Amino acid sequence: MSAILRREEVRLMELRHAGLPLMERAGQAAAGCAARMLAARQGCVLVLAGPGNNGGDGFVLARVLREQGHEVIVACLAEGAQMPPDARQARAAWQAAGGQVVSEFVGSNWALIVDAIFGIGLKRPPEGRYADWIARLSQMSAPVLSLDVPSGLDADTGRVLGAAVRASHTATFIAMKAGLLTLNGPDHCGELSLHSLDLPAEAAPGRVLGREFFAAALLPRAANVHKGLFGQAGVIGGATGMVGAALLTARAALMAGAGRVYGGVLDAGGPVVDFMQPEIMLRAATDLHLLCSALAVGPGMGLSEIAAQQLRRAVAFSGPLLLDADALTLLGQSPQLQSALARRDVPAILTPHPAEAARLMQCATSDVQNDRVSMALEMARRYQSHVVLKGAGSVVALRDGRWLINTTGNAGLATAGSGDVLSGLVLGLLAQGWEPALALAAGVHLHGAAADWLSGQGVGPVGLTASEIAPAARRLLNMWLVQGEG
Numbered sequence: 001m002s003a004i005l006r007r008e009e010v011r012l013m014e015l016r017h018a019g020l021p022l023m024e025r026a027g028q029a030a031a032g033c034a035a036r037m038l039a040a041r042q043g044c045v046l047v048l049a050g051p052g053n054n055g056g057d058g059f060v061l062a063r064v065l066r067e068q069g070h071e072v073i074v075a076c077l078a079e080g081a082q083m084p085p086d087a088r089q090a091r092a093a094w095q096a097a098g099g100q101v102v103s104e105f106v107g108s109n110w111a112l113i114v115d116a117i118f119g120i121g122l123k124r125p126p127e128g129r130y131a132d133w134i135a136r137l138s139q140m141s142a143p144v145l146s147l148d149v150p151s152g153l154d155a156d157t158g159r160v161l162g163a164a165v166r167a168s169h170t171a172t173f174i175a176m177k178a179g180l181l182t183l184n185g186p187d188h189c190g191e192l193s194l195h196s197l198d199l200p201a202e203a204a205p206g207r208v209l210g211r212e213f214f215a216a217a218l219l220p221r222a223a224n225v226h227k228g229l230f231g232q233a234g235v236i237g238g239a240t241g242m243v244g245a246a247l248l249t250a251r252a253a254l255m256a257g258a259g260r261v262y263g264g265v266l267d268a269g270g271p272v273v274d275f276m277q278p279e280i281m282l283r284a285a286t287d288l289h290l291l292c293s294a295l296a297v298g299p300g301m302g303l304s305e306i307a308a309q310q311l312r313r314a315v316a317f318s319g320p321l322l323l324d325a326d327a328l329t330l331l332g333q334s335p336q337l338q339s340a341l342a343r344r345d346v347p348a349i350l351t352p353h354p355a356e357a358a359r360l361m362q363c364a365t366s367d368v369q370n371d372r373v374s375m376a377l378e379m380a381r382r383y384q385s386h387v388v389l390k391g392a393g394s395v396v397a398l399r400d401g402r403w404l405i406n407t408t409g410n411a412g413l414a415t416a417g418s419g420d421v422l423s424g425l426v427l428g429l430l431a432q433g434w435e436p437a438l439a440l441a442a443g444v445h446l447h448g449a450a451a452d453w454l455s456g457q458g459v460g461p462v463g464l465t466a467s468e469i470a471p472a473a474r475r476l477l478n479m480w481l482v483q484g485e486g
């Protein structure tokens, strides 16, 4: 499972291995990507080199491609003397080999454009002619290879600072960066490849969420079993007008394998049976926690006094607990509930989307989105819970400070009820005895993978409905149980 490093962690690694020819390795690795992208394409390669070491990587790549017989031009606005030592050396080697440096580029008929303008050193919106280059790149049809980070994208947060390159491929070095995987990163990176530059893997708190994280819990079922072994999942939610949300959660829990599923619907005039899924037992929400081994509270629950009462009872429930939707809004308003939650032995799971996270953190949604990893970690710390901050590149922050970014899923999940299904998948695993951190990670990964599978079948991303996610997730989960880590 790849480590994700923040900018300062990458800097530390670079310092620790300062004696190694890292820029040469980065340029060589990127040249390999460029050669694959060029394949049979004829014509000249344009390398846009910035003033720092990202530009230096570009000069190495240019030299290597030229040695391989490609025609290459490097555009660089900085003077060699203004560049940092490694980059200056790479530029000198390029020129010593007969390579040209121009300060401007004209025309648009390039076989490939290499974006080596800014990497992890970008701290403010690109200015002047660099900004102009980035704008012009967006109008060109040639494939674009970004080195380390698409220029204009913040490597830690995935924010576009002013404007950012939209790459066809991003070759990133040493370790994965959070900004490539969350917020705007996935829309700007194109295909993503990681090149370790032969540095040893680091123990880091951040990882890319893959199946190996929860592989130990993927145990195929034995033959001699009965439903009582797979737990009792309870869902509390579904106020008037929102009953469907609770049903979506309950159905997903059933399809994730919970032995029995109870639905505690708050709408007094609500249904007594789910005719589409009659296996779900609809009961009064009041006593549900006595029947259940795991609870999910919040989908469609509303913010009424009855809802608040239910939440207080649920937080006192000693088993695994997931809070979503309106339960999060109520939680954000109540310091008593917050301290009760923080005192729980079994960490609760919170599943906010960015606006719910903003309510939990008493800040604006834009503050949450501006640094999703830090916000998820801060929520996990403040609420002493495991958290998933949903959205493109969902961030899972665990109570012990570890964090993960999920790479499955697509825009099809931006649909009504999708979050309710996620809660149900996680609840179903909790009911079966999965440890909360593993249940959360697996549920998030599975939910995204189900959407990807459906999109591959033409069911989405446009028009994907939440009801379709759980059956697809069930199919994948059964495959994973057979394959293990796979």
Ligand SMILES: NC(=O)C1=CN([C@@H]2O[C@H](COP(=O)(O)OP(=O)(O)OC[C@H]3O[C@@H](n4cnc5c(N)ncnc54)[C@H](OP(=O)(O)O)[C@@H]3O)[C@@H](O)[C@H]2O)[C@@H](O)CC1
Residues within 6 Å of the ligand: 014, 015, 022, 023, 024, 026, 050, 051, 052, 053, 054, 055, 056, 057, 084, 117, 118, 119, 120, 121, 122, 123, 124, 125, 126, 127, 130, 147, 148, 149, 173
């Ligand atoms: N060090 C190593 O061991 C290795 C490093 N590697 C590579 O180096 C990259 C990091 O290099 P880096 O630290 O030099 O930063 P980089 O991204 O090139 O940009 C900094 C330059 O841009 C400038 N600048 C910033 N913002 C600006 C703006 N808005 N508009 C205009 N200018 C702006 C900034 O100027 P300043 O802020 O100092 O005024 C500075 O001159 C990394 O991503 C990887 O590709 C690999 O080779 C592996 C080994």
Ligand SMILES: [K+]
Residues within 6 Å of the ligand: 054, 115, 116, 117, 118, 119, 146, 147, 148, 149, 150, 151
């Ligand atoms: K770049």
